[in-house]
Structure formats: C-alpha cells, structure tokens
Amino acid sequence: TLHKIAVLPGDGIGPEVVREAMKVLELLKELDSSLHIDFETFDWNSDYYLENGRIMPKDGLEILKQYDAILFGAIGDARVPDEVTIWQLIMPIRKQLQQYINFRPVKLLKGVPSPLANEKDIDFVIIRENAEGEYSNSGGRLYTGLDQEIAVQNTIITRAGTKKVAEFAYEYAKKHGKQSVTSATKSNAILHSMVLWDEVVKEVSKDYPSIHTDHYFIDALVAYFVSRPQDFDVVVASNLFGDILSDLGSAVVGGLGLSPSANLNPERDFPSMFEPVHGSAPDIAGQGIANPIAQIWSSALMLEHLGRADLADVIVESIEQVLLDNQVRTPDLGGTSTTSDMGTAICESIKKV
Numbered sequence: 001t002l003h004k005i006a007v008l009p010g011d012g013i014g015p016e017v018v019r020e021a022m023k024v025l026e027l028l029k030e031l032d033s034s035l036h037i038d039f040e041t042f043d044w045n046s047d048y049y050l051e052n053g054r055i056m057p058k059d060g061l062e063i064l065k066q067y068d069a070i071l072f073g074a075i076g077d078a079r080v081p082d083e084v085t086i087w088q089l090i091m092p093i094r095k096q097l098q099q100y101i102n103f104r105p106v107k108l109l110k111g112v113p114s115p116l117a118n119e120k121d122i123d124f125v126i127i128r129e130n131a132e133g134e135y136s137n138s139g140g141r142l143y144t145g146l147d148q149e150i151a152v153q154n155t156i157i158t159r160a161g162t163k164k165v166a167e168f169a170y171e172y173a174k175k176h177g178k179q180s181v182t183s184a185t186k187s188n189a190i191l192h193s194m195v196l197w198d199e200v201v202k203e204v205s206k207d208y209p210s211i212h213t214d215h216y217f218i219d220a221l222v223a224y225f226v227s228r229p230q231d232f233d234v235v236v237a238s239n240l241f242g243d244i245l246s247d248l249g250s251a252v253v254g255g256l257g258l259s260p261s262a263n264l265n266p267e268r269d270f271p272s273m274f275e276p277v278h279g280s281a282p283d284i285a286g287q288g289i290a291n292p293i294a295q296i297w298s299s300a301l302m303l304e305h306l307g308r309a310d311l312a313d314v315i316v317e318s319i320e321q322v323l324l325d326n327q328v329r330t331p332d333l334g335g336t337s338t339t340s341d342m343g344t345a346i347c348e349s350i351k352k353v
C-alpha cells in the first residue's frame, strides 16, 4: 500500500532536523522496493503566519485528514506568540484529529551515557493521556472583593477517555511482551478525578491477568524514575503527570536531542502525528548543529505505526551503531559534528544493516 505523509517542518531547527529524517526515509525507499511512501511538505510556520495572518489555511485540518500520517518538526518563533504556534497549530491537530495518546519511548541508547550513575537498562514507554485531564479550559476566575480572587481550574477525567488510554497501555504491554504497567496517580490527595482514574485502570487490568500492575503516587514515581528507572516497562499517566514524567524520562536517557514522540489516534480514523519532544531551539537554529536523532527516531515510530516495525528497528539499530562508533557527535552529545554529518552517518549505518 501507498502511504501518504504530510510533512510540517515548522520553525527554527525543525526544518534542519526534518531534512535529515527525509534523507533517511528516502534512503529506505531506495533500499526497500516494498516501501511505498509519498511526501507532501507544508510551510505552515511562523513566516506563513506573518504573511497570511494565520498559521495554517482555513481548511488545514481537512487537508491533513487526507494523509496517512504527519511528520512534524517543531514550531515556535520569537516574532509570533506561542499562543498562536501552539494553540492554533499543534493543539488543533492533536485534538481535532483525536490523537488522544501521546507515546514516548524512554530508552537509553547504546553509546549514550545516562546522567544517572551506573544506569544501563533503561527501556520503557510512557503513555500519556493527550486530550483531557488537567489541560482543560474549564474553570475561571472570580473577584469576590478587595484582594479576594479565586481561580478554579477543572480537571476533566472521563471514564471513557481513561478506559481508552488504559486499554492502549495494556494492549501495548501485551503485544510487546512487557511484564508490568505502572499507573501514575495521586488518589490520596485528589479525591474525585484521580480516584476515578484508579478505578478504571483497575477494571481494565482485570482483562490482563498476566501483566502486573503498580499504582504509584506521582511524587514517589518521579523519585523512582531517578533511583530505579530500569524497573519500568509501561507507564500510563494523565495529561499533566504524563507531561512531567516525559520530560524527566527524556533527561535520564540523554536529553531532548534524543527523544522522539508520537501523537496517536489508535482507531486510525485520523492520521497520527510524529514529532521530537523538543521545540524549535531558537538558541541554536541556523547553525546546523542540532541533533537530528529525535526527529529521525520519530520517523521510525511513524514507520512502525504504518506497519513497518522492521524498518523502524533498522533505524534505531543504526542510530545506536553511530553512537557506539563515537565518530560523529553533535554538540549536545559533547562533539563537534553537524546536523547533516549525523544524518549522513545514520544513512551510512543503515546501508550496512
């Protein structure tokens, strides 16, 4: 089958790292005649906004719906408020295309030192609820008198939404032979929303008797991420907890330059979106020194989603080989190589697999 991919390079280092991911994907097409993918690039970024007064065309989401997946770089530019780039592009895509799972591998690649002492076997995934939870716009502010102001921010936890996320986590664990699912909670202090979360996770867990379930309070869990990250397999969390855990997870396995993510619509009613965890990195943009690994790995997650786990494995193995060889390293990894050097080295490594 032919896979149609919408490519949104975005701003800053986005286009720089997307270029390297495209190099890898084009190479795989060349090497494997059974891989049929077509790309269409869209320039919906801050320049587009400054020219057109909007960050994507009126029918932008309808256009994206015609694709099988979206490969996204990063967006954000000092000339445009983040309110526009995040809330008029990324959020509408995630929400309207019902990408309610945010999937982030936390894997310490061979050849990368963890900032934690003696850590070798960190390899788990975080499954974050991506559409509801603490990031709702329900609530408001009340002025009740002089110096009396109240802000109320509601958390929306639904039985249906939580069930879908929990089921995704257990299905993932089952499919990948993982032994445990860890649920992040705070039901000792948050007595409505987190209690419902726990109940639903427990119910879903009954359908997976061979998988062990842990319920950890979020404050303890962040400490365990640092003290014993090798013990986790699949971590499932609400939107806010998952957001925090993801950045911590990224830090324990070498940083933003190495962290991929997927925004998934598991039903495949709409395209899923694959993007690095990092942003547009204006501090290093234009210098050609960004690490493209997070973006290249994100495109591996895309291939896996499109049914080519075999090619995704080839990409990850090739990235590890380059890191082990230790000849090519971008500055974030302590070297002096360029973005393009890294992309080329990964391509050379792929040719050898």
Ligand code: NAI
Binding pocket: 013, 017, 073, 074, 075, 076, 077, 078, 082, 086, 090, 256, 257, 275, 277, 278, 279, 280, 281, 282, 283, 284, 289, 290, 291, 292, 294, 332
């Ligand atoms: P950032 O992720 O862009 O950068 C944080 C730090 O990590 C910077 O020092 C940067 O140089 C470094 N870094 C990031 N990616 C790197 C890579 N591939 N290689 C080497 N170093 C890398 O986050 P920041 O600075 O908070 O945000 C910058 C802009 O990006 C803002 O406008 C923000 O809104 C936007 N942003 C966009 C995201 C998206 O498109 N999904 C996600 C996060 C931020």
Ligand code: MG
Binding pocket: 243, 244, 247
């Ligand atoms: Mg975050």
